[in-house]
Amino acid sequence: xxxxxxxxxxxxxxxxxxxxxxxxxxxxxxxxxxxxxxxxxxxxxxxxxxxxxxxxxxxxxxxxxxxxxxxxxxxxxxxxxxxxxxxxxxxxxxxxxxxxxxxxxxxxxxxxxxxxxxxxxxxxxxxxxxxxxxxxxxxxxxxxxxxxxxxxxxxxxxxxxxxxxxxxxxxxxxxxxxxxxxxxxxxxxxxxxxxxxxxxxxxxxxxxxxxxxxxxxxxxxxxxxxxxxxxxxxxxxxxxxxxxxxxxxxxxxxxxxxxxxxxxxxxxxxxxxxxxxxxxxxxxxxxxxxxxxxxxxxxxxxxxxxxxxxxxxxxxxxxxxxxxxxxxxxxxxxxxxxxxxxxxxxxxxxxxxxxxxxxxxxxxxxxxxxxxxxxxxx
Numbered sequence: 001x002x003x004x005x006x007x008x009x010x011x012x013x014x015x016x017x018x019x020x021x022x023x024x025x026x027x028x029x030x031x032x033x034x035x036x037x038x039x040x041x042x043x044x045x046x047x048x049x050x051x052x053x054x055x056x057x058x059x060x061x062x063x064x065x066x067x068x069x070x071x072x073x074x075x076x077x078x079x080x081x082x083x084x085x086x087x088x089x090x091x092x093x094x095x096x097x098x099x100x101x102x103x104x105x106x107x108x109x110x111x112x113x114x115x116x117x118x119x120x121x122x123x124x125x126x127x128x129x130x131x132x133x134x135x136x137x138x139x140x141x142x143x144x145x146x147x148x149x150x151x152x153x154x155x156x157x158x159x160x161x162x163x164x165x166x167x168x169x170x171x172x173x174x175x176x177x178x179x180x181x182x183x184x185x186x187x188x189x190x191x192x193x194x195x196x197x198x199x200x201x202x203x204x205x206x207x208x209x210x211x212x213x214x215x216x217x218x219x220x221x222x223x224x225x226x227x228x229x230x231x232x233x234x235x236x237x238x239x240x241x242x243x244x245x246x247x248x249x250x251x252x253x254x255x256x257x258x259x260x261x262x263x264x265x266x267x268x269x270x271x272x273x274x275x276x277x278x279x280x281x282x283x284x285x286x287x288x289x290x291x292x293x294x295x296x297x298x299x300x301x302x303x304x305x306x307x308x309x310x311x312x313x314x315x316x317x318x319x320x321x322x323x324x325x326x327x328x329x330x331x332x333x334x335x336x337x338x339x340x341x342x343x344x345x346x347x348x349x350x351x352x353x354x355x356x357x358x359x360x361x362x363x364x365x366x367x368x369x370x371x372x373x374x375x376x377x378x
Contacts, residue, residue, distance in 0.1 A: 139346065
């Protein structure tokens with residue numbers, strides 16, 4: 001008899017349960033019982049930088065469907081601090097060398113990779129091979145090829161994959177989606193999104209190091225502009241052209257400072273985006289046949305603010321976007337609900353990013369795109 005690994009066994013067991021639930025006409029969570037649906041899933045954060053400490057960990061404190069179960073860090077002092085602050089047991093603390101042993105820890109269901117972009121693929125793949133569901137912080141990777149490798153590893157391991165697109169769980173984003181889908185002001189005609197901030201005083205940060213970031217403003221803030229142009233039209237672009245400019249080449253020596261891009265969408269809809277590490281920009285504007293809608297601010301951690309051409313205010317009670325995002329993914333794992341930021345969404349955006357960089361390299365040439373409905377989640 002051939003040997004079967006623990007991961008293969010778990011994968012086959014899960015597939016068997018899914019098949020049983022499907023044959024019985026019940027959702028997977030029902031087939032597994034209410035206990036699984038009610039259970040809080042444990043998340044391990046890989047990388048304890050400012051985003052983990054300032055946003056993800058606090059969000060997990062208030063989450064309904066998941067909690068902070070473990071950490072992965074190469075800094076012993078951080079490990080001690082986090083263990084004390086969040087009551088994390090020693091057996092749930094890992095470093096980058098012994099990370100793979102997380103496979104035997106049943107307290108950890110999800111691994112959230114919050115490392116520099118160039119490390120996403122490695123640790124997402126290692127997490128999948130360890131049998132853990134994966135959240136990969138945006139951008140998903142530094143190339144389309146790496147996105148494919150992450151998706152393949154998760155599929156082979158039978159684990160779920162999501163990208164850290166917090167805006168997809170934000171009610172303001174979903175209100176814009178509703179206005180577009182329901183044609184409240186008629187069909188969309190034009191969309192524009194700007195996302196940027198001024199970077200000062202830290203030229204040594206990893207975001208300005210191409211080897212770690214894979215790009216500059218476009219890979220960091222530009223992904224928000226790409227995302228909002230897409231949900232602001234309900235469609236993927238069919239072509240893109242772009243330009244890059246720099247006013248501080250002494251500071252932005254290795255990565256792009258500012259980029260503008262023009263997108264063509266089906267039915268003649270026009271899109272524009274701007275992203276920068278040297279300008280404050282935080283807006284989405286959607287122009288329809290009979291009015292308009294705007295989010296301003298649009299891309300920050302909130303509270304956000306919006307309005308429409310008929311004088312209506314777009315307003316929702318403020319909740320942590322990170323909490324909503326992680327809860328949504330945990331619910332997806334437990335109940336089969338919608339995955340609002342699947343791996344193919346991250347891959348699609350990287351296809352667009354690569355096309356923008358190619359257009360810049362080729363003097364603003366229009367690059368055709370064949371995306372269909374890839375990554376569109378209603």
